Amino acid sequence: MNNLIYKQLRIRGANNVILLIASFALLIMFESVILILFGADVKVIEFLKIEKGFQFLGAVITPLQIFIVLSSIVLFFLFFIFMKKTKLGKAMRAVSDNPEVAQIVGISPEKIYLWSFVVGSLIAGFAAVFISLEQNLRPMIGAEIMVKSFAAAIIGGIGSVPGAILGSLVLGFSENYGIWFIDSGYKDAIGFGILLVFLIFRPRGILGLKKGLDE
Secondary structure, eight states: IIIIIIIIHTTOOHHHHHHHHHHHHHHHHHHHHHHHHHHOOOOOOOOOOOOOOOEEEEEEEHHHHHHHHHHHHHHHHHHHHHHHHHHHHHHHHHHOOOHHHHTTTTOOOHHHHHHHHHHHHHHHHHHHHHHHSSSOOOTTHHHHEEEHHHHHHHHHOOOOHHHHHHHHHHHHHHHHHTTTSOOGGGGHHHHHHHHHHHHHHHOOOOOOOOOOGGG
């Protein structure tokens, strides 16, 4: 998919906004194919037995949720080590900062784009497995998660991996603690309300660099 779509767009000088729009278009296309093949019914993966949750600070958390949290933390640290310590990770950071300079010192941006696609898809695959175990599956669930992920990235700071994680935590805690006080139907409204506040008062996000809209 990288060579078929994204590489062709980069050759034509497409910027990051165009690439993002292309990603949404592909997502909608794949969801439509899933809808055609498997129908609109909600699917349930009965892989693990549902167990009673534990009380923690007034909230209930299940063993599966604990497993997901711990696994996510392990994946984060493995990804952190990969990006900081390995040759490929350092090359990916260099291309992200300045692809022209990286190419001058012998790094092939196209190879790095391909590896970034592979690594990102691998992480997304783990996330998909965790979500499928925790939630019921619907054909359009990908779009819902993508929009929330984009909102979390903006809150944390576009271009910052720690910022994206921090933004996800802020968004998740705000939504889930917010529905203690108001109806759960307003959960999405809470999240997007927080996003609107950040877009108005701090568009670069919590850990984002001061550039672009915020200059």
